[in-house]
Amino acid sequence: MRYGLQLILLGAVQALSFAPNPLPALVLPYVQIVALACLAAYVFTARSPGAAAWTGFLFGLGQFCVGLYWIFISLHRFGGLAAPLAAGAVLVLAAGEALFFALAAAATQWLTASWRHAGASYGRQLLAPALWASCWAGAEWLRGTLLTGFPWLNTGYAHADGPLAGWAPLFGVYGLAWFAAFIAAAIAQLKQTRGTPREAAAATAVAAGIAVALAGLALGQLRWSSPSGAPILVRLVQGNVPQSEKFDPQFMQQGIDSYMRLAALPPKVAGDEPKLIILPETVMPLFQDSYPEELWQDWQAIARERNATIIMGIPLHEEDNGVPRYTNSAIAFDANTPLPELLSGALPLRYDKHHLVPFGEFIPPGFRWFVDALQIPLGDFNRGAARQHLFNLAGQTIAPNICYEDVFGEEIIQSVADSPTQGPGATILMNLSNLAWFGDSWALRQHLRMSRLRAMETARPVIRATNTGMTAAIDPDGAVRAELPANIVGVLDVEVQGARGLTPYVRWGDTPVLAWIVLVLLLGAAVCRRTSRRSS
Numbered sequence: 001m002r003y004g005l006q007l008i009l010l011g012a013v014q015a016l017s018f019a020p021n022p023l024p025a026l027v028l029p030y031v032q033i034v035a036l037a038c039l040a041a042y043v044f045t046a047r048s049p050g051a052a053a054w055t056g057f058l059f060g061l062g063q064f065c066v067g068l069y070w071i072f073i074s075l076h077r078f079g080g081l082a083a084p085l086a087a088g089a090v091l092v093l094a095a096g097e098a099l100f101f102a103l104a105a106a107a108t109q110w111l112t113a114s115w116r117h118a119g120a121s122y123g124r125q126l127l128a129p130a131l132w133a134s135c136w137a138g139a140e141w142l143r144g145t146l147l148t149g150f151p152w153l154n155t156g157y158a159h160a161d162g163p164l165a166g167w168a169p170l171f172g173v174y175g176l177a178w179f180a181a182f183i184a185a186a187i188a189q190l191k192q193t194r195g196t197p198r199e200a201a202a203a204t205a206v207a208a209g210i211a212v213a214l215a216g217l218a219l220g221q222l223r224w225s226s227p228s229g230a231p232i233l234v235r236l237v238q239g240n241v242p243q244s245e246k247f248d249p250q251f252m253q254q255g256i257d258s259y260m261r262l263a264a265l266p267p268k269v270a271g272d273e274p275k276l277i278i279l280p281e282t283v284m285p286l287f288q289d290s291y292p293e294e295l296w297q298d299w300q301a302i303a304r305e306r307n308a309t310i311i312m313g314i315p316l317h318e319e320d321n322g323v324p325r326y327t328n329s330a331i332a333f334d335a336n337t338p339l340p341e342l343l344s345g346a347l348p349l350r351y352d353k354h355h356l357v358p359f360g361e362f363i364p365p366g367f368r369w370f371v372d373a374l375q376i377p378l379g380d381f382n383r384g385a386a387r388q389h390l391f392n393l394a395g396q397t398i399a400p401n402i403c404y405e406d407v408f409g410e411e412i413i414q415s416v417a418d419s420p421t422q423g424p425g426a427t428i429l430m431n432l433s434n435l436a437w438f439g440d441s442w443a444l445r446q447h448l449r450m451s452r453l454r455a456m457e458t459a460r461p462v463i464r465a466t467n468t469g470m471t472a473a474i475d476p477d478g479a480v481r482a483e484l485p486a487n488i489v490g491v492l493d494v495e496v497q498g499a500r501g502l503t504p505y506v507r508w509g510d511t512p513v514l515a516w517i518v519l520v521l522l523l524g525a526a527v528c529r530r531t532s533r534r535s536s
Helices: 002-018 025-044 049-067 071-078 083-118 122-143 155-159 163-192 199-219 252-263 293-306 339-344 368-372 403-407 409-416 442-458 504-508 511-535
Strands: 232-238 276-278 309-320 323-333 350-352 391-393 396-402 428-433 462-466 472-474 480-483 490-496
Touching: 002 025, 002 049, 002 155, 002 442, 025 049, 025 083, 025 122, 025 155, 025 163, 049 083, 071 083, 083 122, 083 511, 122 155, 122 163, 122 199, 122 511, 155 163, 155 442, 163 199, 163 409, 163 442, 163 504, 163 511, 232 252, 232 472, 252 293, 252 490, 276 293, 293 309, 293 323, 293 339, 309 396, 309 428, 323 339, 323 396, 350 396, 396 403, 396 409, 403 409, 403 428, 403 442, 409 428, 409 442, 409 504, 428 442, 442 462, 442 472, 442 480, 442 504, 472 490, 480 490, 504 511
Parallel strands: 232 276, 232 462, 276 309, 396 428, 428 462
Antiparallel strands: 232 490, 309 323, 323 350, 391 396, 462 472, 472 480
16 A cells, blocks of 8 residues: 555656646756656566556656646536546546556566566666657657657656757657656666675666766757848737636627727837737637628727737637538638638638637547536547648748647648648747636646747747636747746737758657667567566
8 A cells, every 4th residue: 555655656756847846847857857767667677577567656656646637627617528527537547647657667677577577688788768758758659659649747848958859859858758767767777786796887887877967058058040031019808708708698799899809909129020829729719600790890900909819719610511510620810811712711811729628629539428528619620631731920930739739749740841732830929728627727828838848849839828827938949038927918919030950850750769669679688588587
């Protein structure tokens, strides 16, 4: 019992490392490594793959129950699900995610157990942390990919402010996860071999981890992109419309009016008119053809008054050969956009969300009963293409993404690279989100941190317009240029400089990291087989 509680608490500690508050940002990478080092120590001493899997599962259960607690808010407070059922749903999700950690722990124990019986050589002692890192990062990749993927709380996100962050433009967040797991395992191994003949090899692994961190600091000084075009002034609008009111017919127009008022505000400095006015996901909660022409004319009047292009998130409805099609979309228009285009949704500057949220935006087979138990609107959308035409505005090429799409770095890079059919790659990344579903929770700060990794991976500025937070502008190096506090009403007028140039991660994606993981695992399996033959 005590053993299990310790593992759950260690996982809970790691959950604290994915966003500042309550812990300060500077300590988060080190908290994560210490927590994972403790888990690695348990795994290295486990007596069987099953025992190791149990340790990994309990650790993961602690991490995901604590780190994803905010899903309870959406299911219970806004979805109308009874508290026990909402808590049970979070527990089931946490257990499902924890299975990947169980797999990593079991695989590590299976690959290294025979060495401990036969006595590990210097080389095998160095290989052990690499095997743990490969199993761990491989499991992170699997949970970020299988069944549409859910990479939230990926280990690499704990290192947005640490020395490992410099590796992000080369190997992405899964590369950071590998390095963090390697360092954690090296520390665990050094502690276990203290005072034994194997201590020297363990110390060498720790030294390698320190070298990786120092190299990350050096890589962080490099610039992987260069300015493209002239800087543009954008307005990011945060209306802070409560989720309880957003889809309520009695308050829906009130929320739209609030966003109109904010969009129409004069510039804070005379003459500094924003070229783009960017509003969050589902600013207009109903389909575009549900609104009268007069409302769209009011939006165009704001665009004319401010001499700006308006970008907003809105669900769209259209007919494709008599078959209705529904998308969660972002559109751009100005005072000269033909009104029929706005009413039909057939706009030249339009993005349809590609990576949909299970249960929120599409219903997995066999789960219609679960969605029917909720009171959440907008349940079944059509999917947009992986690479679409981008928004060429104000001399920049802007790649929209909606809500949690920007947690999938391997998909975001597709919009940064040039496409022979869809045109030039992005100079600016833009995220439109509505996280009001999750109240004033860690979800807002966790999401901002993931957007920062997307900026580092692509060497592109990221602008975020959100309903309740975190609305922000992020530089290509991942630094937050400006942000609005969460859960306030306001606008953020900020200058953004577009960028050109491809990072290694944009060019190659996750292929190098996955190839390395496979290579290390194959080497570990070969050594394991050879050791087993000798011992028999």
